[in-house]
Amino acid sequence: MQLAAAHLWLRDNDLGTVVQATRLGGGDICATWYIETDLQQRFCLKVLETAPADMFHSEAASLEAIHNTGTLPAPVVFEAQAQFLAMEYIAAGTPAGDYWQQLGRGLGLMHRQPAPHFGFGSDNYCGTTPQPNPRCDCGFDFFAEQRLLYQARLAQRRGLLSSGDCQGIEQLAARLPELVPEQPPSLVHGDLWSGNIHINSAGAPVLIDPAAHWGWAETDIAMTRLFGGFAEDFYRAYLAVNPLAPGWEQRLPLYNLYHLLNHLNLFGRSYYGQVRSVLAAFQ
Template sequence: MSGLSGLESWLQNNEKGCLRERESVGGGCINDTGVVRTDKGESFFLKHNRNAHESMFECEAKSLKIMADTDAIRIPRAYYYDDHCLLLEYLEPGKRKDNYWELFGQQLAAMHRHTAPEFGLDFATFCGTTLQPNSWIRDGYHFFAAQRLMMQGKLAHEQGYLKRGDMEQLERICHRLPSLVPEQPASLVHGDLWSGNAHTGPEGEPVLIDPALYFGWREAELGMTALFGGFPEAFYQAYDEAWPLETGWRERLPLYNLYHLLNHLNLFGGGYLSQVCGVLRRF
């Protein structure tokens, strides 16, 4: 646990004790993660990365606080962060409630009802290790085109994954967004909501972790839930009952997921290229 002197000082200054043991927890591919315990019997969840972007853990801590302030869904509290680590409330997973997915759908809809007059956020966030720009803009189509699709597309082009013809297809999609996507308010969205970021709390309740936060289209949030296998149908039904969705929302999900597929292409390589090109051709 070298390089954690700032954390150790915080624990002692807040009478939490000294670090005594650490139990590694898998599931992430970016940070070292684990449960840490002190000599006073306190338990916390620790994320540690000596090569992290200097603002990554600060952004995550601020994002968790914003989501928690909605009182819509359970969010772990962030206690301490610096350039290399983030100390969180440890929510030991319990047995999922029988209505976990229904509750999740209802609570996510409640969080999405927290809206802003413009799209974006006061600070940039991270989707994986990719810096995600969030400059405020009133036009949601322009926001999604410029700060989501074209931003990722340009990165993929610079790395040699996308050719000129692919970029032209992407630009045409951006111009067509107003005819492809219904108008939606700027909702507070988690931003990276796949199954790995849907945690279960001590009482079996839904918990959101690892946000890529911003105010954006709520349908785009549902798109990410469907990208890697999808959530159970009970989740979508409960969401739709809590805040009805526009007709045809399922058919639009691959369009929203083009952003995440491009991000995975840029982060993990050409294995995602065929999926990206498939969406480009479709729309």
């Protein structure tokens, strides 16, 4: 039943009949499948029957934006519909000896490419939480309104934050210009933890599951530290290509408040303590 829409797409586009469907690992929200047809067509399908109608279309736009930079690879998208995303299948491998250097250098080069403004061509999702991306010329306003305060207000409506908690986040958002240096907009992955980086058969990194937008480059680096951090070779290679302003490591928890609030909204109160810890650290 979960693959019914994909079966129809394959049939209607003369791509064959499914002869193998294997559930792949990973994914807290969506199911991922390897599909092979009798015409030797192979795909990776990301499926969620309850997905918002535009979720996979917006993810396709994120993947295309990353792919078009020519820096780090991302899967080619063949079809996006309400319930599934069909992409090229990229066989998995083990990390090459210079895997972390490839990832750091590639991300640094991606972040160095000019972006027109903060925001993106369309709104998208981080997980299944809407992620607004209106055009904005000020990074402080964008991160305050469209990241921190959007998530905080959503959490308050759901009973996950008190009015006092929201007031604390509003006060922190107002202080962004004194806590964060001026930064130009960059194309960022938007959800860059280790589970959203695939390793191909050559041992090279491939970016998957993005929530891409034009934002602060440091926010991507922050997300790499949220669940344990990447190898030091990654950070050395990144900084050699795209140096960050002094004090960047101290700013990372501030950026990760966005993702902690999103996890609070997605998964519940178990993330509340981490939200409070970040607020206390920046009082």
